[in-house]
Amino acid sequence: MPTLYIDNKPHSVRDGLNLLEACLSLGFNVPYFCWHPALGSVGACRQCAVKVFQNEQDQRGRIMMACMTSASDGMRVSLDDPEVKAFRAGVIEWLMTNHPHDCPVCDEGGECHLQDMTVMCGHNYRDYRFPKRTHRNQNLGPFINHEMNRCIQCYRCVRYYRDYAGGRDFDAYGSNNRVYFGRHEDGVLESEFSGNLVEVCPTGVFTDKTQKSHYTRRWDLQTAPSICVHCGAGCNITPGERYGTLRRIRNRYNGEVNGYFLCDRGRYGYEFVNGGHRARLAMRHAEPGWLMPTAKPLVLPRVGALIAEGARAIGMGSPRASLESNYALRELVGPENYFAGTTAAEQHLTKTAIDLLWRGPAHTPSMREMGLSDAVLVLGEDLTNTAPRIALALRQSVLNAPMRAAAAMGIPDWNDGALRVALQDQKGPLFIAAADATRLDDAATETFRGAPDDIARLGFAVAHMLDPKAPEVPGLAGETRQLAERIAQKLAEAERPLVVSGTSLGSESILTAAAAVANALSTGTRRAGLSLMVPECNTLGAGLLGGGTLEEAAQAVADGGAEIVIVLENDLYRRAGRAIVDRMLSTAKHVLLIDHTLHETAARAEYFLPAATFAEGDGTLVNSEGRGQRCIQVFMPAGDVQEGWRWISELGAAAGRWAADKWANIDVIVEDMAASFPALQEVRNAAPLASFRIAGFKIPRQSHRYSGRTAMRAKMDVSEPGIPHDPDSPLTFSMEGFAGPAPASLASFFWAPGWNSVQSINKFQEEIGGALLGGDSGVRLIAPEAEPGTAEYPGTVPEPFVPRAGQWLVVPLHHIYGSDEMSMLSPAVAARAPAPYVALSPEDARLLGLSEGETAEISVDGQSRSLPVAVRAALPKGVAGVPAALPGTEPFALPAWGVIARRANP
Amino acid sequence: MAAFNQQSNPDQRPLTAKIQPDGRALSLKDCEAAGGYRAVRRALGTMAPGDVTQLVKDSGLRGRGGAGFPTGPKWSFVPMGDNAPRPKYLVVNADEMEPGTFKDRLLLEGDPHQLIEGVILAAYAIQADISYIFLRGEYVLAEQRLATAIAEARGAGLIGKNILGTDYSLEVHLHTSAGRYICGEETALINALEGRRANPRSKPPFPQVCGLRGKPTIVNNVETLCNLPHIVNNGTEWFKGLSLTPNGGTKIYGVSGKVKRPGLWELPMGTTARTILEEHAGGMRDGLKLRAIIPGGASTDFLLESQLDVAMDFDTVAKAGSRMGTGTMIVLDDQTCPVGMVHNLMRFFASESCGWCTPCREGLPWVEKILEAMERGEGQPGDLEQLSRHVTALGMGLTYCALAPGAMEPLGSGLKHFRDDFERHIRDKRCGWS
Amino acid sequence: MLTTETKNEILAELAHSETNRMACIEALKIAQREHGWVSDEDLCEVARLLDLTPDEVDGVATFYNLIRRRPVGRNVILLCASVSCWVMGYVQLRARLLQVLGVELGQTTEDGRFTVLENQCLGACDHAPALMINDDLYHDVDPEQLGDILAKYA
Numbered sequence A: 001m002p003t004l005y006i007d008n009k010p011h012s013v014r015d016g017l018n019l020l021e022a023c024l025s026l027g028f029n030v031p032y033f034c035w036h037p038a039l040g041s042v043g044a045c046r047q048c049a050v051k052v053f054q055n056e057q058d059q060r061g062r063i064m065m066a067c068m069t070s071a072s073d074g075m076r077v078s079l080d081d082p083e084v085k086a087f088r089a090g091v092i093e094w095l096m097t098n099h100p101h102d103c104p105v106c107d108e109g110g111e112c113h114l115q116d117m118t119v120m121c122g123h124n125y126r127d128y129r130f131p132k133r134t135h136r137n138q139n140l141g142p143f144i145n146h147e148m149n150r151c152i153q154c155y156r157c158v159r160y161y162r163d164y165a166g167g168r169d170f171d172a173y174g175s176n177n178r179v180y181f182g183r184h185e186d187g188v189l190e191s192e193f194s195g196n197l198v199e200v201c202p203t204g205v206f207t208d209k210t211q212k213s214h215y216t217r218r219w220d221l222q223t224a225p226s227i228c229v230h231c232g233a234g235c236n237i238t239p240g241e242r243y244g245t246l247r248r249i250r251n252r253y254n255g256e257v258n259g260y261f262l263c264d265r266g267r268y269g270y271e272f273v274n275g276g277h278r279a280r281l282a283m284r285h286a287e288p289g290w291l292m293p294t295a296k297p298l299v300l301p302r303v304g305a306l307i308a309e310g311a312r313a314i315g316m317g318s319p320r321a322s323l324e325s326n327y328a329l330r331e332l333v334g335p336e337n338y339f340a341g342t343t344a345a346e347q348h349l350t351k352t353a354i355d356l357l358w359r360g361p362a363h364t365p366s367m368r369e370m371g372l373s374d375a376v377l378v379l380g381e382d383l384t385n386t387a388p389r390i391a392l393a394l395r396q397s398v399l400n401a402p403m404r405a406a407a408a409m410g411i412p413d414w415n416d417g418a419l420r421v422a423l424q425d426q427k428g429p430l431f432i433a434a435a436d437a438t439r440l441d442d443a444a445t446e447t448f449r450g451a452p453d454d455i456a457r458l459g460f461a462v463a464h465m466l467d468p469k470a471p472e473v474p475g476l477a478g479e480t481r482q483l484a485e486r487i488a489q490k491l492a493e494a495e496r497p498l499v500v501s502g503t504s505l506g507s508e509s510i511l512t513a514a515a516a517v518a519n520a521l522s523t524g525t526r527r528a529g530l531s532l533m534v535p536e537c538n539t540l541g542a543g544l545l546g547g548g549t550l551e552e553a554a555q556a557v558a559d560g561g562a563e564i565v566i567v568l569e570n571d572l573y574r575r576a577g578r579a580i581v582d583r584m585l586s587t588a589k590h591v592l593l594i595d596h597t598l599h600e601t602a603a604r605a606e607y608f609l610p611a612a613t614f615a616e617g618d619g620t621l622v623n624s625e626g627r628g629q630r631c632i633q634v635f636m637p638a639g640d641v642q643e644g645w646r647w648i649s650e651l652g653a654a655a656g657r658w659a660a661d662k663w664a665n666i667d668v669i670v671e672d673m674a675a676s677f678p679a680l681q682e683v684r685n686a687a688p689l690a691s692f693r694i695a696g697f698k699i700p701r702q703s704h705r706y707s708g709r710t711a712m713r714a715k716m717d718v719s720e721p722g723i724p725h726d727p728d729s730p731l732t733f734s735m736e737g738f739a740g741p742a743p744a745s746l747a748s749f750f751w752a753p754g755w756n757s758v759q760s761i762n763k764f765q766e767e768i769g770g771a772l773l774g775g776d777s778g779v780r781l782i783a784p785e786a787e788p789g790t791a792e793y794p795g796t797v798p799e800p801f802v803p804r805a806g807q808w809l810v811v812p813l814h815h816i817y818g819s820d821e822m823s824m825l826s827p828a829v830a831a832r833a834p835a836p837y838v839a840l841s842p843e844d845a846r847l848l849g850l851s852e853g854e855t856a857e858i859s860v861d862g863q864s865r866s867l868p869v870a871v872r873a874a875l876p877k878g879v880a881g882v883p884a885a886l887p888g889t890e891p892f893a894l895p896a897w898g899v900i901a902r903r904a905n906p
Numbered sequence B: 001m002a003a004f005n006q007q008s009n010p011d012q013r014p015l016t017a018k019i020q021p022d023g024r025a026l027s028l029k030d031c032e033a034a035g036g037y038r039a040v041r042r043a044l045g046t047m048a049p050g051d052v053t054q055l056v057k058d059s060g061l062r063g064r065g066g067a068g069f070p071t072g073p074k075w076s077f078v079p080m081g082d083n084a085p086r087p088k089y090l091v092v093n094a095d096e097m098e099p100g101t102f103k104d105r106l107l108l109e110g111d112p113h114q115l116i117e118g119v120i121l122a123a124y125a126i127q128a129d130i131s132y133i134f135l136r137g138e139y140v141l142a143e144q145r146l147a148t149a150i151a152e153a154r155g156a157g158l159i160g161k162n163i164l165g166t167d168y169s170l171e172v173h174l175h176t177s178a179g180r181y182i183c184g185e186e187t188a189l190i191n192a193l194e195g196r197r198a199n200p201r202s203k204p205p206f207p208q209v210c211g212l213r214g215k216p217t218i219v220n221n222v223e224t225l226c227n228l229p230h231i232v233n234n235g236t237e238w239f240k241g242l243s244l245t246p247n248g249g250t251k252i253y254g255v256s257g258k259v260k261r262p263g264l265w266e267l268p269m270g271t272t273a274r275t276i277l278e279e280h281a282g283g284m285r286d287g288l289k290l291r292a293i294i295p296g297g298a299s300t301d302f303l304l305e306s307q308l309d310v311a312m313d314f315d316t317v318a319k320a321g322s323r324m325g326t327g328t329m330i331v332l333d334d335q336t337c338p339v340g341m342v343h344n345l346m347r348f349f350a351s352e353s354c355g356w357c358t359p360c361r362e363g364l365p366w367v368e369k370i371l372e373a374m375e376r377g378e379g380q381p382g383d384l385e386q387l388s389r390h391v392t393a394l395g396m397g398l399t400y401c402a403l404a405p406g407a408m409e410p411l412g413s414g415l416k417h418f419r420d421d422f423e424r425h426i427r428d429k430r431c432g433w434s
Numbered sequence C: 001m002l003t004t005e006t007k008n009e010i011l012a013e014l015a016h017s018e019t020n021r022m023a024c025i026e027a028l029k030i031a032q033r034e035h036g037w038v039s040d041e042d043l044c045e046v047a048r049l050l051d052l053t054p055d056e057v058d059g060v061a062t063f064y065n066l067i068r069r070r071p072v073g074r075n076v077i078l079l080c081a082s083v084s085c086w087v088m089g090y091v092q093l094r095a096r097l098l099q100v101l102g103v104e105l106g107q108t109t110e111d112g113r114f115t116v117l118e119n120q121c122l123g124a125c126d127h128a129p130a131l132m133i134n135d136d137l138y139h140d141v142d143p144e145q146l147g148d149i150l151a152k153y154a
């Protein structure tokens, strides 16, 4: 541990840091721009200057850039030296020569790193008397607003977008003081991670376009720690609310999960919360297809009475509902009447995944660990579209192996400029096997395209090469065998190998093959990583609760036993074929839907109870890592809206099943749940109890600068209402409370004196880029049982895929914008979704006499659609693809064999 | 073709001995007849790569690109041996864009084979596989002549596979720049060669270890490399003996401005500025007096008339408070406005800033605008303090590369030496010179 | 649209280039030879040939002085604006040139014959002031002789 003398006081820091990281980790205020904890140092802005002295005798010292200087033992540094302070003030002064004085109308105002640094450096008087240069702005699509005049040329945007996120439609242009950042012409930014520009840019050049349409200053937003609900990765987010509507999503740092970045689906999918598909009042069917608001006290006793009368009620849970809501439903209807709300096929996949993760010996890494892997095999997932943030993590992983060589050249890992030079295009091993081309392929060492069974066979082949105990793959093609050998070799050589797979192709074999590889790699002291992607925000949680299948539920209704169907946060039409859902909903005597959003199932419900979205209630979600994470209510919803589990609690009381105060708050239900499900024990620690206080105080959801509280409701009522009671968390809907650092699972607003921007997170980390103070949030629910070296290999190796004459294996192709139900209700995301299509290999298209854009008729399992053809060069022959769950193509249950033909002339 | 004074004894001016008075470049055949490529035959035939490096070290040759870094020691940082990363590169810095500098043009146009011979020697010493000649885009004639010479040399087996039947191979490529002063900075040059925006790179790692495409790379100036054949042919003592001072060899000096005979002369290293100006450049034009010189290209400090007896070598000029730089001096006469001259220089540097680091990108345009305002008669009290602040704040180590500190040399020294002129501009609200 | 000839020249450059990117600047210079500047369309074509994105190529193109992204006339005059030429009468030369052509710096004459651009040091400092027209260097230029020089260019 080197000791640094900072303004003559000794401080110990970790080895291998630069001076800037070291000083920030120690809590000092050092201004900076071009450095970013995830992007490293390039030394461009010259803002982080410090003075370094050779020894105790050296009185003159030398000004050096902290971010470009290794913190070495015994170093003497001054931050307060007048000369270096003057230099830093000068840097700000330079940057401000061209920066507009538009803070009052700038979206970044109040959370602007440039504002903070300007104040920190004490620059406040303008000497520059010449005109400022100006630029034209670009239309960059629905996510990002562009205002180039505010640019201070820190180069972070281009480094993030190109070097970190792999985007290629963005660059720096021009030179001298006319450098410009953007696209070569107006147009939508292609990267799925473009939204991070909003947080990476230290000024207001790149701002959130969706927020702009309902703009609110950061300090006027009410926030709470939350979890993204748009895929299974479970990124931590900070939603911000004002006047009852959600205004934006920001990344919430979690060192183990998403770190500094989100994907664009997660950042921009939130508008469904505000959208026209919401219902906020309890409703009853007036006539078919027409739900009418009905006073809540009228609905609850009626449904309660129905249940009390003794008719068999079944519950349909949901992978997008919280653990608590699903558990509550199970309690209400009883385990035998509880169905998980998904098809047998989907449940089977989830169960397989959970079993594999439990069994081990491979272990499930966190997203941070995934990024640290040094050899990766992706089996059957198009990660950018199924778990986007994880694709971004893997893009970084390919640097790890070559970085070791750079370290040998004496290049520290923070010296990003030098690293990129030394690495050039070198990449560590990343192999991607998928049905079609993926957006991560450019980072891959090699790719493989095949039908699901062939992907699984490749995996099994790798496993067998690593461990002869794993089943052999008969009849493997020579090319595939050689590829498998190369993969096996790279994985075996790695220190931290990782296998990533998932359920998106609907193949159990792929899952077992992936586990076989990871388990075969887990020998000696090494546990290889095994990450299995699941489709929804609580797929794994719902899986841990178990329950029957949708088909069994339909059977129960058809048998006449089940008269009441209670559907929880689920559009059954997205789950299963229309016929089965239609039959079930029309046969059931009473259908009750508890959900936040109106959809096809809602149209068939007799009763509707408005549930809370992630932003309006409390609940726990389990991500694909098996990490239980708590969403805490951000704001008081309008109308009758409350958590699904609260409705069920009230329903149970109305039915006389239990006392009205059975689950007075989330802690009670979590306690009950933990008692019934040993696997969910740890959920009790996902967040502190509602009774938790710091120094006797709750934690405020509103910033200490929250404005207009007395005025915002004045048009309705001049008396200020009391602060709403929050029974479920130690947070309060107020600006009063404990202002210091809160435990990570309760913290959503990171602010420190002088640090109003997202960069304030520096003040809340144990060290820069490390865990949040007191540890990152989330509890791990799954740990592998088997010891390394004791792998078993269940599952059978599938036969090779053989194309069928006149039939195609139709597989789902996932879309970051399009395949997720809720984000598609957000206009900005919907604008980016593709039009429905059917994808064919060039050979198959030729065979069918179809070319790009022509209409094909596709029939699967008795349902058919007319879709334009998309010719995909990478798609294997005999395999067709349609966009998964995209409005307009659903609800095919895929994968399945289907028939495709040229549409006869209409 | 740059004018060139041929009076002195060819033995005393090895670099320019083969340059023809009529401006024509020698063909390979004529060049070889005049002793060309003898050094290559000798080195590849009888010397190990390490011997060449040692010889250059012993000669004390210092880089002629401006910074004067010792050439042999620079080469010795390149990883050698079978385990060294490959390919290794030798890059010729023929970007010559420093205002007032035109010496490499003479060598490029006048004797391209001499440069190629130097390239082969340097490349052999570091066991480079590929060499790039990075040439200014505007040097059209040089481009043609180099291309011809490279083709001739390749045809004769002097470059390419198994040079002269040895097992040493070297590819030589000519790259013509699309033009930017920063491309002369060696790491920016490497980025330009890689087809990128020519922002400089951080050092360390130095290009010797991690340069072009992340591989060991040496960047040397044209004039530096042209010295090599002669050192190999004649030895280190001879080389040192050419010089009047401990900085060995000859130097191509140049003079531009209102002197009688502007031009270039190869003279013993350490010839005084006064000798160059008065004996070779013929002194000032009639009716004009010399006020100051910028000794070695735009990014060096002004030296006053009283300082002209300084010996023009790296160490002595540095002691006098300036730098020899490229050794091509620009003369300021007594009827030219020093503020205007400094303004012109700052305009150059501001527009050629690469735009990477803040002080240079934002500071230089500010400086330029103040000077422009002064010239227009819109100078204000405080402007000189503002300029001085910039001189300090754009100093070496504070910016990312040496461009901005270089720019501050004429500004800082100009403010010091011509204070009265600056003040008069502000006081009189006009430039009194035009 | 680049001609087939130009495209082949770019592909030939690419063939002996170590990486695609390393051919980028040369490819732009080749493309520029067609019209004296690189249009958006040509830029995209260069990008396609090199398998780079237009953004990447434009980032490079706009960095360098000698790649022009705006239309120019049939002949391009590069007037040296650096210090030796300035001392030797650049200001007068510039004034005269602009007067003769009736344009401002950076502009093209109405007949499309000349575009006047400033250039940094042409390396002809001992024969200042200097200018280049297309590939031809003129030194010791006397403002009064401009007419003769310009007359050589159609």
Ligand SMILES: Cc1cc2nc3c(=O)[nH]c(=O)nc-3n(C[C@H](O)[C@H](O)[C@H](O)COP(=O)(O)O)c2cc1C
Pocket (backbone or CB within 6 Å): B062, B063, B064, B065, B066, B067, B068, B069, B071, B093, B094, B095, B096, B097, B098, B181, B182, B183, B184, B185, B186, B187, B219, B220, B221, B222, B224, B225, B401, B402, B403, B406
């Ligand atoms: C802004 C800037 C411009 C430069 N321009 C040139 C140049 O045009 N030619 C050159 O040889 N060196 C130039 N140099 C110096 C080079 O970076 C490098 O030091 C030199 O090419 C090394 O060669 P040498 O050791 O043979 O002198 C420049 C340096 C800077 C900072």
Ligand code: SF4
Pocket (backbone or CB within 6 Å): B182, B199, B200, B352, B353, B354, B355, B356, B357, B358, B360, B361, B399, B400, B401, B402, B403, B404, B405
């Ligand atoms: S000093 Fe900075 S901006 Fe100027 S050229 Fe060097 S790196 Fe670029």
Ligand code: FES
Pocket (backbone or CB within 6 Å): A020, A031, A032, A033, A034, A035, A042, A043, A044, A045, A046, A047, A048, A049, A065, A066, A067, A068
């Ligand atoms: S943060 Fe160190 S130079 Fe920019």
